[in-house]
Amino acid sequence: MxxxxxxxxxxxxxxxxxxxxxxxxxxxxxxxxxxxxxxxxxxxxxxxxKLLAESATQPTSDAGSSDLPKGWRLTGARPEDYDFGLDSQVHRSGTASAYIRARPNAREFGSLVQSFRADDYVGKRVKLSTVMRAKNVAGYAAMWLRVDAGESSVAFENTQSESRRLSGTSGWVRREIVLEVPPEGEKIVFGAFLSGDGCVWIDSFVFEVVGDDVPLTKEPEQAPQTHPVNLDFTQGVN
Missing domain, CATH: 1.20.5 (Single alpha-helices involved in coiled-coils or other helix-helix interfaces)
Structure with missing residues (x-):
């Protein structure tokens, strides 16, 4: 037609x-x-x-690790994009702090890490705390704590949420993580990391066993909804 x-x-x-x-x-x-x-x-x-699966177990040859603190190693998605070391001028206690500083055009994140056997801590509640200071951090800096069993993570928490991360420039800020070490835990891994431009200093980690009266710091997961809500979009925003 x-x-x-x-x-x-x-x-x-x-x-x-x-x-x-x-x-x-x-x-x-x-x-x-x-x-x-x-x-x-x-x-x-x-x-x-990437944080749950420790992506590097040895210092990267291209990373700025000549002043790496004793007992610590490097990890992260791009540790070669960051410098790591000790700063005897900027610290809150003792004689030095550790720092992570981004190189130009740094990608992903770089982390200082330490690990040890979990034998003495299985079934217990532990707390990791430190003080951190940031300068011109474009992304964020945070600390983290993880418990491994073989190749799997059985407990994990970090402070990269909006309310707990460090960004921009700040003085010394205390951060802590409290979690329980599961009976199957074999290794405890912890550290601090920087994602993006800037520099972060970490001063004096403290790792200790605490009682059940010390609350866990992990933010509770939101309970699933049991019925649909706000179907006409008239209830505003969260």
Whole structure:
């Protein structure tokens, strides 16, 4: 059947054509936005996975580790993008602090790490605390504590949440983690890390066994909803 020009210029056909053209023009943008959201979500999942799986067990040859504190080693997704060492001028107690400083165009994160056997701590509640100081941190700095059993992590917590991380410039700030060491725990791993530009100093870690009266610091997981809510979007924002 032949189609005349008037078929496209009629009101109904014109509206349909406009709708079709609008859809075709906006579809690539919608796809791009969806890919961007998916990439951001994947990056967040990847950062957490990298912390859970210690990605390096020995100092990286390209990292600035000539002044690495005794008993500590380097890890992280990109330890070669960071300098590590001791600072005898900036410290809160003792004679020095450890620092992590980003090199130009630093990627991912770099971390100071230490580990030891969990034998004396299984079944107990432990607390790791320290004081940290930040300067021009564009991303964030945080501390972390993990318990491993073989190749798996059986307990893990860090302070990279919005309310506990360090960013920008700050004086000495106390941070702590309290968690329970599961009976199957074999190794305890802990440290501090920097993600992005800037510098962070870490002064005097303290690791101790505490009683059950000391509350756990892990933020509680949100309970799953039992029914749908705000289906008409009239209840504002969180």
């Amino acid at each position: 032949a189609v005349s020009l008037s078929d496209f210029t009629s009101p109904g056909a014109g509206a349909a054509a406009v709708a079709l053209i609008t859809y075709l023009l906006t579809r690539p943008r919608m796809r791009a936005e969806a890919r961007k959201l998916e990439a951001e979500s994947e990056r967040t999942r990847a950062e957490t996975a």
